[in-house]
Amino acid sequence: MAKYDSTLDLCFAALGDPTRRMILQRLARGEATASELAEPHAMALPSFMEHLKKLEAAGLISSEKKGRTRVCELAPDAFTPAKNWLTEQSAIWDGRLDQFDDYVTNLTKERNK
Amino acid sequence: MAKYDSTLDLCFAALGDPTRRMILQRLARGEATASELAEPHAMALPSFMEHLKKLEAAGLISSEKKGRTRVCELAPDAFTPAKNWLTEQSAIWDGRLDQFDDYVTNLTKERNK
DNA sequence: ATTTTACTTAGGTATATGGCTAAGTATGAT
């Protein structure tokens, strides 16, 4: 495989693991420390931390060391690239390119206001 | 890892490979045979066919043998589960559950008409 | 009938992934 995977590669690959999706679901409800996030998962901490690393490498979360804890949160617009790709393909398949164009237009307006 | 991965696991994992995303992009424009799909990819055929298998296992495409060719097409609503998951998490993060509810309502209406 | 085409099967390799334990390090609490 390529030495440097694209954002979409890392993003979708990160989403392909149930442990990591659970982490994201948890973070969608607000920030948390590594051990808070780890608690529901029957897994050694170092194994768990690898999942956080992959989520961060994929740009889905960010984390910051605070004292001896590491606080994680969902990255702003974490899912936008993935959603855009999916929406675009659906639109092409539906033969409704216009729908995707509208979607992007709204997105851009939203961002600039 | 689990012996039987969930649909979302298989789906997102399948999307995490650039070769497979290219296949989906091609199929969004219409059905094609295995060798037509393989043509742009510098890869031995058996290697390429493995990618088709994974896409099919993930429910993203379907294929049918026609004579000596295998014709592939995008599965209807291929991306819906993935998009729904992403949309739901975004909505929760935005604190706008209502938005996701509207989205699902529209989706359901669309499907039943 | 023979050959070509379009896969398909079988089996092999290198690297990546997802898990582990053991032994750090740094910070907050006592």
Add this chain to the structure above:
DNA sequence: ATCATACTTAGCCATATACCTAAGTAAAAT
């Protein structure tokens, strides 16, 4: 100052992934 907590680093292991070649098989073309 000591101890407990919250990671972090290092190193190991089994399985999965993404590729390969070689040798089928079955349908279409000649």
